[in-house]
Amino acid sequence: MKRFLIPLGIFIVLVIFLGIGLKLNPREVPSPLIGKPAPDFRLALLSDPSRQMSPADLRGKVWLFNVWASWCGSCRQEHDLLLSLARQGSLPVYGMDYKDQPGDAQAVLARFGNPYVETFIDLDGRAAIDYGVYGVPETYLIDKNGTIRYKHTGPLTREVLDGKILPLAKELQR
Amino acid sequence: MRLNMKLAQRAGLAIFALWFPLAAVAGEAVPVAEDPVLEQRMIALSEDLRCLVCQNESLAGSRAELAQDLRQEIRDQLRAGKSDKEVINYLTQRYGDFVLYKPPLKPLTWLLWFGPFVLLIGAAGGFYLYLKRRGARLAGESLSAEEKQRVEALLRNNGNES
DSSP: OHHHHHHHHHHHHHHHHHHHHHHSOTTOOOOTTTTSBOOOOOEEBSSOTTOEEOGGGGTTOOEEEEEEOTTOHHHHHHHHHHHHHHHHTSSOEEEEEESOOHHHHHHHHHHHOOOOSOEEEESSSHHHHHTTOOSSOEEEEEOTTSBEEEEEESSOOHHHIIIIIHHHHHHHHO | OHHHHHHHHHHHHHHHHHHHHHHHHHHHHHHHHHOHHHHHHHHHHHTTBBOSSSTTSBTTTOOOHHHHHHHHHHHHHHHTTOOHHHHHHHHHHHHOGGGBSSOOOSGGGHHHHHHHHHHHHHHHHHHHHHHHHHHHHHHHOOOOHHHHHHHHHHHHHHHHHO
């Protein structure tokens, strides 16, 4: 009886490890930028391309930074959620239009509604690379000192927004 | 009317989608001829880096748009005189150790690097102990006089038959 106990023990440990492995999402790359200053850039704005803005202009504010594009299908999934967040007004959302035609992006916002206070235009995707963007949409929570506090990859969901982002934002706004 | 507009939009999108890869390839092909040595360095470097979009592909082999952008970025940085190490630092600062196919040696990855050897040594030790104990057990066992006779009888019989 005893001699079967050791292989059984090893087997159970193996099953537990494999089980945890199955639950992990391999697409979720942990960002090394959490807790680091948000990379700076100066980019033209979608609302008025002759004007430029930088994340440094938003110091003193807690804000949500949402990287999206008009050609990105899953960005459409989170659009309504962003709109409702914008209506609620507790957390300002700034967008970044990633490797896109500004005209297309403007058309999308005109048609589906605009949740963004402002949208930066990242034509060549360089600024997005600095943020470690590897697939739009990606969303960052940035605090008053310009530090990245949270990152979500993929379309935002109600659970992530209400469960993680908004409580954290509330804490950071104090 | 609305439906027509939707159809037209879809057709437009389809045409765009058809043209898109062509445009990407055209943009990609140019720099190769420019500087073969630099290109070689870029490819050697990006073979050890992971494409973040198609995670089982290297940055060198992927046709994902981000991979193309990152290859261009590596090219630009090498051209600007940056060392391989500086380029790798640039990427790990943004995408983490995950971009490296060879993870760096640090306390967090000790288990990853040394775990297999620890397992091997443990298994070898266990096997050695098992053999030693088995040897001792077998050496302690001896045949009784009656059993010896039976063995000899069997062996003799066997020899006659063949």
